[in-house]
Amino acid sequence: MIQSDTLYKIVDSLSDGYVVCNLDTKETTLAKIRKSVVYKKGNILIGDIVTLDDQNNINDVVERKNFLLRPRIANIDSVLILMSVKEPNYSTYLIDKFLLTVNVSNVEPIVVFTKIDLLTCDEEQNFKKQVEYYESIGYKVFLTSNKNEHSKEELIKYIKNKTICVMGQTGVGKSSLLNTFSNDLNFTEGSYDMKNLNRGKHITKKVIFRKFFDGFIADTPGFSSFELEFDKQTIATNFPGxxxxxxxxxxxxxxxxxxxxxxxxxxxxxxxxxxxxxxxxxxxxxxxxxxxxxxxx
Ligand SMILES: Nc1nc2c(ncn2[C@@H]2O[C@H](COP(=O)(O)OP(=O)(O)O)[C@@H](O)[C@H]2O)c(=O)[nH]1
Ligand SMILES: [Mg+2]
Ligand SMILES: [Zn+2]
Structure with a gap:
């Protein structure tokens, strides 16, 4: 039975249920899943909006306004596509592929180049041309560096109060960027070190939302190679630019x-x-x- 029409957002998954956030009070509680709901609605995604019964079982899932398959996440306003300029080197092929997938999902993509402190003057010229290109085809582009706090101010202004997730390869600085937004976020950071990556040390392993101003922000695991889920025509229509x-x-x-x-x-x-x-x-x-x-x- 639906106890009330209070809506909750799924913000984290645990072995025995989900952490949900009451959208009115912003308080978090633990919710369990009833098998019938899973079978009826398909798998629940982080970001889904749900109702609970009087035993805190997830009762119903509100229709998604959008979702991404990689990372698996629902109901977002914008995706921060993170690409480090170095360590690992930036790849326009990957940015284009990320932009394409976000375009298909009908979500606003935002391009964020990280670690710009690592660029030499020579490299900066070529890099700038790419930034100008992405701006010229209509995307918001931000440049950030952990060495310069001011580099994040404009980005924070742009995304606060929205529901945001990050997308990008492991090691580009997703978790560390989010942590610099606020001390409360506390996402697990790793290192750019392939040996450590292989051992799975300090890598973000799951999609998890935290409250951020009046919105939410999600850290996600990294990925670089992925099979596209759509046909050639969809690519021809949604390719950036x-x-x-x-x-x-x-x-x-x-x-x-x-x-x-x-x-x-x-x-x-x-x-x-x-x-x-x-x-x-x-x-x-x-x-x-x-x-x-x-x-x-
Ligand atoms: N030089 C430099 N290193 C950074 C910057 N941002 C992150 N890093 C480093 O990149 C590594 C990977 O960061 P992490 O946030 O775990 O990446 P994630 O896998 O995308 O979440 C860590 O060693 C960070 O210290 C930056 O702006 N400049
Ligand atoms: Mg991470
Ligand atoms: Zn044509």
Whole structure:
């Protein structure tokens, strides 16, 4: 029986249930799961909004406004796509792939380059061109460094009171960035050290939300290689930077592979300079990965 219509957000998973946060009072309690709800709704995700019965069993799951499969999380406003400039080196291929998956889920992506203290002056020039590129195609980009507290002020201003999660490879600084936002967050930090990573030492292992201003912020485990869950057409429509040219392509199912500018505007636009060409190469690479995926013929 539903005790009341009080809504709770799933913020953490434990071996015997979930930690849920009352959305009115912001107090957290422990909730158990009734098998019937799991079978009816599919697996519960961190971020799901639920109701509880009088025994604190999860009674019902409110329809999700969105969700991501990697990290597995529901009902978010924005995703911080974290990419360190070094250790590990930044990869535009990975940023494009992350942006693509977030675009498909209909969530606002925000690009955050971390560890900018590690860039040398020479490297800065090339790096700046990438920042300008991502801004020019419409994304918010922030540059942060643990060595400079002010570098995070604008980002905090932009995300506070929203429900946010981070996305990015292990070691890029997800946990440490979140911890610098507030002393209360207390997410587990690791190190950029492959030997330690292999042993699984100090690595964020699960998705977990904490309260942050009037919103929530989630730390997540890192990942770098992942199989795309969607078909070529979805990639052709949602690839970062393509959106504003799509309606110029002659055919709605254009995969942007032809050099004929009368037929495909995107292939034409993305040939204009080295940066654009590089991102078009990323597109081709991501498209070719799907070809090998047997699920999509
Ligand atoms: N030089 C530098 N190192 C950083 C910065 N941010 C994080 N690190 C280091 O990167 C390593 C990985 O950090 P962590 O937050 O655990 O990464 P996560 O796996 O993405 O959560 C740690 O050794 C951090 O001290 C930064 O801005 N500059
Ligand atoms: Mg971490
Ligand atoms: Zn096209």
């Amino acid at each position: 393509f959106h504003k040219y799509l309606h110029y392509c002659k055919f709605r199912d254009c995969l942007h592979l032809t050099c004929d500018a009368k037929i495909c505007k995107i292939k034409d636009e993305f040939s204009k300079d080295e940066i654009y060409k590089l991102h078009y190469e990323n597109y081709l690479k991501i498209l070719s990965e799907v070809k090998e995926n047997k699920k999509w013929k």
